[in-house]
Amino acid sequence: MDHPPFAVTVDLVVLTLRDELCALVVRRGIEPYAGEWALPGGFVRADEDLPDAARRELAEETGLAPGSVHIEQLAGYGAPGRDPRLRVVTIAYLALAPDLPVPSAGTDAAEARWVPVRALAAERLAFDHDRILADGVERARAKLEYSPLATAFCAPEFTVAELRRVYELVWDTRLDPRNFHRKVTGTAGLLAPTGRTTTRDGGRPAQLYRRGEAELLYPPMLRS
Amino acid sequence: MDHPPFAVTVDLVVLTLRDELCALVVRRGIEPYAGEWALPGGFVRADEDLPDAARRELAEETGLAPGSVHIEQLAGYGAPGRDPRLRVVTIAYLALAPDLPVPSAGTDAAEARWVPVRALAAERLAFDHDRILADGVERARAKLEYSPLATAFCAPEFTVAELRRVYELVWDTRLDPRNFHRKVTGTAGLLAPTGRTTTRDGGRPAQLYRRGEAELLYPPMLRS
Numbered sequence: 050m051d052h053p054p055f056a057v058t059v060d061l062v063v064l065t066l067r068d069e070l071c072a073l074v075v076r077r078g079i080e081p082y083a084g085e086w087a088l089p090g091g092f093v094r095a096d097e098d099l100p101d102a103a104r105r106e107l108a109e110e111t112g113l114a115p116g117s118v119h120i121e122q123l124a125g126y127g128a129p130g131r132d133p134r135l136r137v138v139t140i141a142y143l144a145l146a147p148d149l150p151v152p153s154a155g156t157d158a159a160e161a162r163w164v165p166v167r168a169l170a171a172e173r174l175a176f177d178h179d180r181i182l183a184d185g186v187e188r189a190r191a192k193l194e195y196s197p198l199a200t201a202f203c204a205p206e207f208t209v210a211e212l213r214r215v216y217e218l219v220w221d222t223r224l225d226p227r228n229f230h231r232k233v234t235g236t237a238g239l240l241a242p243t244g245r246t247t248t249r250d251g252g253r254p255a256q257l258y259r260r261g262e263a264e265l266l267y268p269p270m271l272r273s
Numbered sequence: 274m275d276h277p278p279f280a281v282t283v284d285l286v287v288l289t290l291r292d293e294l295c296a297l298v299v300r301r302g303i304e305p306y307a308g309e310w311a312l313p314g315g316f317v318r319a320d321e322d323l324p325d326a327a328r329r330e331l332a333e334e335t336g337l338a339p340g341s342v343h344i345e346q347l348a349g350y351g352a353p354g355r356d357p358r359l360r361v362v363t364i365a366y367l368a369l370a371p372d373l374p375v376p377s378a379g380t381d382a383a384e385a386r387w388v389p390v391r392a393l394a395a396e397r398l399a400f401d402h403d404r405i406l407a408d409g410v411e412r413a414r415a416k417l418e419y420s421p422l423a424t425a426f427c428a429p430e431f432t433v434a435e436l437r438r439v440y441e442l443v444w445d446t447r448l449d450p451r452n453f454h455r456k457v458t459g460t461a462g463l464l465a466p467t468g469r470t471t472t473r474d475g476g477r478p479a480q481l482y483r484r485g486e487a488e489l490l491y492p493p494m495l496r497s
Contacts, residue, residue, distance in 0.1 A: 053319035056276040057351065057362050095277035095360065099351040125349040125364040127281065127323040136319065138281050138362060140349040191489065195419050265415060 056132075058139040059102045060090030060178065062123060062185030063111065064166070065149040066202050066218050071163035072182055073149075074174065075110065081133050082175035088182060089161070090139065103142040110161065111149060118146040119201035123185050131177045139176075143185045145201040167221065193219055197239050200260040206243055208255040209233060238263025280356075282363040283326045284314030284402065286347060286409030287335065288390075289373040290426050290442050295387035296406055297373075298398065299334065305357050306399035312406060313385070314363065327366040334385065335373060342370040343425035347409050355401045363400075367409045369425040391445065417443055421463050424484040430467055432479040433457060462487025 063073035074086045089110035093102040103120060107113065120142055127138035149163075164172060166186050174182065192198040199215045200207070213229045216222075233239055238261040246254035287297035298310045313334035317326040327344060331337065344366055351362035373387075388396060390410050398406065416422040423439045424431070437453045440446075457463055462485040470478035 052280040052316040055279045055281045055317075055362075057279045057281070057360075092276040093279075093351065093362075096353055098353060099349060099362070122348055124346055125323060125362075127317065127364070129320050129322060136281075138279075138317075138323070138349075138364070140351070140362070194489070265418070 053136060055127075055136045055138055056134075057093045057099075058090050058137055059093060059099060059106055060088045060139045060141045060181060061103065061107055061110065061144055062088060062141060062182055063107065063144045063146070063149070064185065064189055064202075065146055065163065066215060067148065067163060070166045070186070070218050070221075072166050072169075072186070073110065074162060074164050074172075076160040077175055085175045086164075086172065087175035088141075088178045093140075099140050100142075103140075103144075107142075107144055113146065113149065118144050119198070120144045123181070123188060126177055126181060128177065139181075141181045141185065143188055145189065145198065147202050147204055190219055195266050197260055197263055197266065200239075203260075206245070206257045206259055208247060208250055208257060209240075210250050210255060212240075212258075236263075236266055237261075239266060277360060279351075279360045279362055280358075281317045281323075282314050282361055283317060283323060283330055284312045284363045284365045284405060285327065285331055285334065285368055286312060286365060286406055287331065287368045287370070287373070288409070288413055288426075289370055289387065290439060291372065291387060294390045294410070294442050294445075296390050296393075296410070297334065298386060298388050298396075300384040301399055309399045310388075310396065311399035312365075312402045317364075323364050324366075327364075327368075331366075331368055337370065337373065342368050343422070344368045347405070347412060350401055350405060352401065363405075365405045365409065367412055369413065369422065371426050371428055414443055419490050421484055421487055421490065424463075427484075430469070430481045430483055432471060432474055432481060433464075434474050434479060436464075436482075460487075460490055461485075463490060 065071055073089060075089045077083050077085055077087050089106060091106050093099060107118060107120065123141040123143045125138055125140050129136065131137065169183065173179065189198065193216060199212060202215045203211055209230050212233060213224055213226065217224055240258040241261045243257045243259055245257045247257050248254050289295055297313060299313045301307050301309055301311050313330060315330050317323060331342060331344065347365040347367045349362060349364050353360065355361065393407065397403065413422065417440060423436055423443070426439045427435055433454050436457060437448055437450060441448055464482040465485045467481045467483055469481045471481050472478050
């Protein structure tokens with residue numbers, strides 16, 4: 050069996066909404082790229098499956114219980130030379146959560162912060178993390194069209210106006226409130242009414258919803 | 274730098290349409306799982322990027338030029354114990370092509386054949402390849418809804434009836450010809466008219482189309 054040795058890592062594109070869509074980056078405390086910004090992540094352990102490694106790194110980097118965070122695999126990256134030490138294949142994960150707190154630094158990270166993805170073009174991240182971050186943001190933007198992923202940015206119970214704010218911030222666009230309300234409440238499996246209302250939006254009592262059962266949305270493309 | 278050693282492979286879910294949706298499997302010529310059916314694939318070489326390894330394996334296993342085949346990354350799989358020899362992370366790729374020929378056997382494969390995916394439940398493939406194959410079929414089925422992926426199963430120029438046959442075989446369902454025609458010709462970016470017609474369907478002259486420019490389809494979910 051002739052095969053070269055690899056190391057395997059997981060890297061995390063962690064997205065949250067603050068005043069705008071933000072991604073978590075950490076300043077590397079060790080070589081290579083010491084002192085530079087990178088996505089959080091680390092080596093997969095000998096006895097660990099890939100999703101377990103991703104959830105462990107997420108907990109270490111954000112202090113959050115994995116159960117409160119949507120996490121899905123993004124893609125594998127393995128170009129020769131992407132790590133100057135040896136061949137490293139990384140499996141990137143996309144994690145989304147509502148309004149995450151300022152993170153505590155992870156084990157090999159000196160500092161951590163949220164960076165608005167709007168400023169992505171001006172960032173230079175270590176390794177090939179620019180591309181991984183861009184792929185994660187693109188995945189999130191695309192999936193809002195055809196899945197209930199936007200609800201992962203909301204509290205467990207949310208109003209239509211709160212959901213609309215998610216779409217507006219992730220897509221960096223304005224949506225007509227009345228059309229949006231009609232479309233999301235008319236989309237099978239997207240929303241489950243709780244029967245309760247809230248006035249926390251500041252206006253009239255608004256219905257509170259939970260995420261519905263659908264994994265994919267047919268038909269509506271909300272943007273159309 | 275404390276990290277365990279891994280090997281990295283690529284595995285291929287190669288789908289084509291014959292009388293029904295079929296996947297390529299090979300009988301393994303070497304241990305582990307010698308004599309059993311598996312997805313085609315192999316170790317990534319020391320100087321090789323992951324997509325290059327996938328295209329090389331595809332050419333070796335099918336004899337097809339990669340340019341004629343749609344190929345995209347499916348996902349990474351790396352559970353401890355999925356290979357009895359050592360930790361192996363595999364990056365799976367999904368490849369689609371129209372009416373592929375019966376393949377020639379690859380370097381470590383004693384035999385290769387197409388298996389109807391309808392018979393999937395009765396197949397027991399080596400490693401975790403049952404799951405990878407099921408994930409690939411599910412990806413293809415889902416993407417037909419929101420992308421022009423179905424055109425990857427067609428010749429470069431195709432009729433609406435030929436495209437409908439793709440949807441019917443992949444989804445294993447019947448679609449109303451008139452509704453289908455209205456929806457696909459009304460979907461922005463899905464089809465590009467060639468201005469030519471054909472009678473190869475056996476009926477009246479039918480328009481020939483090429484794939485349009487769209488990467489994702491908004492709005493229409495054809496099944497709705």
